[in-house]
Amino acid sequence: MSIASQYYPNEPTEPVVKTETIPGPASRAGIESLNKVFDARPVYFIADYEKSDGNYIADVDGNVLLDAYCQIASVPLGYNNPALLEAAKSPEMIRAIIERPAIGNFPGKDLEGIIKKVLKAAPKGQDHVWSGLSGADANELAFKAAFMWYQQKKRGSFNAAFTQEENESTMKNQAPGSPDLAVLSFQRAFHGRLFASASVTASKPVHKLDLPSFKWPKAEFPSYKYPLEDHVEENKAEDERTLKIVEDLIKTWHIPIAALIIEPIQSEGGDNHASSEFFQGLRDITSKYGVVFIVDEVQTGLGATGKLWAHEHFNITPPPDLVTFSKKFQSAGYFFNDETFIPNVAYRQFNTWCGDPARMIIAGAIAEEVLKHDLVSKTKEVGDYLYSELEKVAKEYPKYIQNLRGKNRATFIAWDLEDSATRNTLLSKLKLNGANVGGCAEVSVRLRPSLTFEKKHADLLIKILTKTLSEL
Amino acid sequence: MSIASQYYPNEPTEPVVKTETIPGPASRAGIESLNKVFDARPVYFIADYEKSDGNYIADVDGNVLLDAYCQIASVPLGYNNPALLEAAKSPEMIRAIIERPAIGNFPGKDLEGIIKKVLKAAPKGQDHVWSGLSGADANELAFKAAFMWYQQKKRGSFNAAFTQEENESTMKNQAPGSPDLAVLSFQRAFHGRLFASASVTASKPVHKLDLPSFKWPKAEFPSYKYPLEDHVEENKAEDERTLKIVEDLIKTWHIPIAALIIEPIQSEGGDNHASSEFFQGLRDITSKYGVVFIVDEVQTGLGATGKLWAHEHFNITPPPDLVTFSKKFQSAGYFFNDETFIPNVAYRQFNTWCGDPARMIIAGAIAEEVLKHDLVSKTKEVGDYLYSELEKVAKEYPKYIQNLRGKNRATFIAWDLEDSATRNTLLSKLKLNGANVGGCAEVSVRLRPSLTFEKKHADLLIKILTKTLSEL
Numbered sequence: 001m002s003i004a005s006q007y008y009p010n011e012p013t014e015p016v017v018k019t020e021t022i023p024g025p026a027s028r029a030g031i032e033s034l035n036k037v038f039d040a041r042p043v044y045f046i047a048d049y050e051k052s053d054g055n056y057i058a059d060v061d062g063n064v065l066l067d068a069y070c071q072i073a074s075v076p077l078g079y080n081n082p083a084l085l086e087a088a089k090s091p092e093m094i095r096a097i098i099e100r101p102a103i104g105n106f107p108g109k110d111l112e113g114i115i116k117k118v119l120k121a122a123p124k125g126q127d128h129v130w131s132g133l134s135g136a137d138a139n140e141l142a143f144k145a146a147f148m149w150y151q152q153k154k155r156g157s158f159n160a161a162f163t164q165e166e167n168e169s170t171m172k173n174q175a176p177g178s179p180d181l182a183v184l185s186f187q188r189a190f191h192g193r194l195f196a197s198a199s200v201t202a203s204k205p206v207h208k209l210d211l212p213s214f215k216w217p218k219a220e221f222p223s224y225k226y227p228l229e230d231h232v233e234e235n236k237a238e239d240e241r242t243l244k245i246v247e248d249l250i251k252t253w254h255i256p257i258a259a260l261i262i263e264p265i266q267s268e269g270g271d272n273h274a275s276s277e278f279f280q281g282l283r284d285i286t287s288k289y290g291v292v293f294i295v296d297e298v299q300t301g302l303g304a305t306g307k308l309w310a311h312e313h314f315n316i317t318p319p320p321d322l323v324t325f326s327k328k329f330q331s332a333g334y335f336f337n338d339e340t341f342i343p344n345v346a347y348r349q350f351n352t353w354c355g356d357p358a359r360m361i362i363a364g365a366i367a368e369e370v371l372k373h374d375l376v377s378k379t380k381e382v383g384d385y386l387y388s389e390l391e392k393v394a395k396e397y398p399k400y401i402q403n404l405r406g407k408n409r410a411t412f413i414a415w416d417l418e419d420s421a422t423r424n425t426l427l428s429k430l431k432l433n434g435a436n437v438g439g440c441a442e443v444s445v446r447l448r449p450s451l452t453f454e455k456k457h458a459d460l461l462i463k464i465l466t467k468t469l470s471e472l
Numbered sequence: 473m474s475i476a477s478q479y480y481p482n483e484p485t486e487p488v489v490k491t492e493t494i495p496g497p498a499s500r501a502g503i504e505s506l507n508k509v510f511d512a513r514p515v516y517f518i519a520d521y522e523k524s525d526g527n528y529i530a531d532v533d534g535n536v537l538l539d540a541y542c543q544i545a546s547v548p549l550g551y552n553n554p555a556l557l558e559a560a561k562s563p564e565m566i567r568a569i570i571e572r573p574a575i576g577n578f579p580g581k582d583l584e585g586i587i588k589k590v591l592k593a594a595p596k597g598q599d600h601v602w603s604g605l606s607g608a609d610a611n612e613l614a615f616k617a618a619f620m621w622y623q624q625k626k627r628g629s630f631n632a633a634f635t636q637e638e639n640e641s642t643m644k645n646q647a648p649g650s651p652d653l654a655v656l657s658f659q660r661a662f663h664g665r666l667f668a669s670a671s672v673t674a675s676k677p678v679h680k681l682d683l684p685s686f687k688w689p690k691a692e693f694p695s696y697k698y699p700l701e702d703h704v705e706e707n708k709a710e711d712e713r714t715l716k717i718v719e720d721l722i723k724t725w726h727i728p729i730a731a732l733i734i735e736p737i738q739s740e741g742g743d744n745h746a747s748s749e750f751f752q753g754l755r756d757i758t759s760k761y762g763v764v765f766i767v768d769e770v771q772t773g774l775g776a777t778g779k780l781w782a783h784e785h786f787n788i789t790p791p792p793d794l795v796t797f798s799k800k801f802q803s804a805g806y807f808f809n810d811e812t813f814i815p816n817v818a819y820r821q822f823n824t825w826c827g828d829p830a831r832m833i834i835a836g837a838i839a840e841e842v843l844k845h846d847l848v849s850k851t852k853e854v855g856d857y858l859y860s861e862l863e864k865v866a867k868e869y870p871k872y873i874q875n876l877r878g879k880n881r882a883t884f885i886a887w888d889l890e891d892s893a894t895r896n897t898l899l900s901k902l903k904l905n906g907a908n909v910g911g912c913a914e915v916s917v918r919l920r921p922s923l924t925f926e927k928k929h930a931d932l933l934i935k936i937l938t939k940t941l942s943e944l
Contacts, residue, residue, distance in 0.1 A: 041818035346513035
């Protein structure tokens with residue numbers, strides 16, 4: 001029996017669209033009312049999560065859509081998953097909800113078990129975690145670990161004490177206590193929207209306009225020619241060109257570069273892919289210059305690319321220093337192995353809550369389900385099928401499916417349209433034909449179904465897409 | 473019947489201390505084991521939250537301590553509160569736990585009701601909220617709102633579009649799209665430990681060493697002479713002196729100051745108080761120069777000072793622009809009233825989760841309990857009593873209780889010792905005598921009980937404190 005049928009015996013067999021527009025009238029009224037207390041302008045529709053089931057999201061107008069967007073790639077196992085329901089009702093969870101301890105000072109006796117469950121799904125070889133609250137938070141916590149590591153190394157010992165000058169100058173936001181250090185990232189990257197995370201983000205102006213930012217540099221992410229197999233030499237040259245830019249920036253930027261952060265697949269920025277050779281090149285350069293190598297798996301992590309962690313496709317040796325996670329894990333933080341990334345003094349990496357045990361319990365339950373049912377392999381199989389079907393549709397509608405990407409990356413698939421307006425029209429019409437699908441960058445469509453998306457859902461999505469394209 | 477007795481019919485009547493040290497042997501073993509996967513160095517003891525009850529926290533060694541620290545000031549209603557238990561088991565909560573929607577795009581139909589419950593406890597006149605995940609996150613989200621407001625105002629219209637130059641330059645972290653703007657804060661302030669929040673923090677070097685920071689200035693927080701009634705003129709002069717520094721910094725700092733952030737009582741920095749006149753002075757200066765006035769109520773909010781929001785003691789007119797919250801609210805965000813603080817374009821203040829509905833449900837339940845049982849007045853009464861008892865103890869032990877602070881601030885009480893070592897010894901010995909109490913700054917002790925702390929708990933705390941002081 002398929003996993004979706006096991007989890008969701010009553011899952012709809014097809015979408016239901018009852019209104020002429022989405023949002024329908026009930027959603028529109030709800031948005032207007034919500035907008036009086038909360039910024040509801042970006043709301044697509046008001047959902048009814050009680051009625052949502054498996055791969056289908058319901059709204060307050062009675063529409064039920066096949067969901068291939070899944071809360072911006074953050075639903076791991078479909079809606080109303082019975083295993084998560086069990087975890088949500090457990091005494092452990094109820095305790096985590098009514099008490100929210102300062103787990104750095106007064107952890108509950110169940111914390112170690114909760115963390116160990118999360119670690120079961122950690123990238124290979126990484127057996128420590130530091131927990132945070134969101135993808136942006138996870139990345140900034142990783143930056144903190146990286147900066148402290150970099151400065152301790154510069155001091156010549158991971159146990160070196162701080163000087164009086166450092167202690168005094170940091171209180172004034174001045175060097176040497178508050179040193180000028182940079183994180184190198186890539187054009188079109190997305191790593192969050194707080195101040196340091198926005199400083200490494202370069203996906204869209206709206207993500208960062210008017211915020212003061214650190215003067216940190218952006219390297220170029222490779223831009224390949226597709227299909228890859230027809231452009232091997234050119235793409236190899238592109239790897240070399242872009243790696244050289246990285247090395248040059250590390251050597252010449254006016255602020256020392258302490259860390260490099262990259263997504264295994266640039267997601268918000270348009271599902272941009274790069275080769276194993278490129279990622280190994282980054283590892284070699286960062287090792288050579290003592291730069292901390294951070295891989296941001298916030299969107300790519302937990303199986304949707306056909307590996308538990310997308311960077312595992314590249315066999316990077318030695319592995320990245322810090323790997324950040326959030327979204328599908330429903331919690332956040334970074335994994336690591338090397339204990340020199342634990343700051344020399346207690347309380348340097350610290351805050352009141354240090355994460356959220358309630359969300360970590362759900363993360364552990366998710367990890368257990370993903371591993372127990374081998375959902376990564378299942379997703380790979382479905383994704384390969386979906387990709388091959390999309391290739392056929394692309395031949396029929398080459399104008400609307402350009403640069404199809406995500407071969408051998410399971411359901412982590414995207415393509416381009418000719419312009420933003422057409423892309424947005426496609427996404428709107430897809431909803432009216434029963435599929436909730438998202439965009440990324442300016443002209444791309446991205447598929448981000450949960451790990452319970454199966455062949456039957458893929459067939460339905462192809463059917464809805466084909467119908468919609470025929471109407472464009 | 474007292475509220476503690478209603479909530480906690482089986483609450484212990486006194487502490488139990490079974491081990492010769494705290495952490496005891498079971499805690500020490502737990503810490504060692506936890507430390508293999510998580511940085512457990514700052515752990516005081518491993519708690520047993522199942523056995524914790526009301527104002528008492530239990531540990532895995534069977535110790536049960538009267539808790540006047542309450543998870544760094546973040547327990548609103550005691551441990552295992554029955555009203556929160558009910559909220560934790562509600563269908564609404566279970567849904568919020570198993571689905572974590574992107575509430576900016578696909579809010580559930582219950583979101584508006586959840587937010588409205590939270591808003592019931594908002595500062596007077598503030599009827600909008602933007603939700604975040606922690607105190608640091610709340611402050612940084614408020615900074616984003618402030619910077620966007622400041623720049624829109626500079627553009628001459630809250631609806632002005634961005635220029636091509638702005639759109640292009642921000643992608644390179646350069647002005648004008650990424651302008652140099654500052655937030656003014658105060659020496660000894662604590663506002664969090666992410667990068668922008670750490671840049672306005674100046675409590676201890678360990679909170680920010682080795683992190684690159686924005687070159688933002690620090691004004692002086694008033695340092696009063698105590699007792700206040702004996703130093704009226706000197707303290708008035710101190711207000712004038714420090715307000716002048718604020719105004720001078722706004723006029724002369726090399727980066728334009730877009731916002732000012734202040735705690736109503738500087739908490740991590742040592743429970744430093746300032747007068748109503750000082751706060752009104754800040755409001756006048758920020759209004760005069762078009763600087764956004766942000767009050768950080770992360771630690772002071774929700775009743776412990778004898779007002780629902782501590783800044784309400786000052787009757788600031790007009791009220792502060794943005795008020796941030798977290799800790800006792802068990803969720804986080806900022807309240808505001810003026811709709812010009814909603815950015816001109818959708819998606820500017822946005823992220824995948826935009827907060828956490830599960831934590832917002834608990835916040836709503838907390839708000840309801842606090843208001844229904846008038847816990848703010850009750851806490852004021854208990855705090856006044858506790859303060860007067862502490863005054864007596866201070867007369868007996870003037871060396872160990874110096875600069876007693878928090879008169880008319882309910883249970884939000886602190887005092888100084890002569891040095892850090894003595895303070896730390898006192899805190900350790902208090903635990904062994906049955907009371908969990910915390911420190912702040914270098915030499916201060918702070919009391920942060922929950923809102924269910926009553927006269928009987930105050931009497932017990934005084935008894936334990938007196939015994940401990942007699943042993944020093």
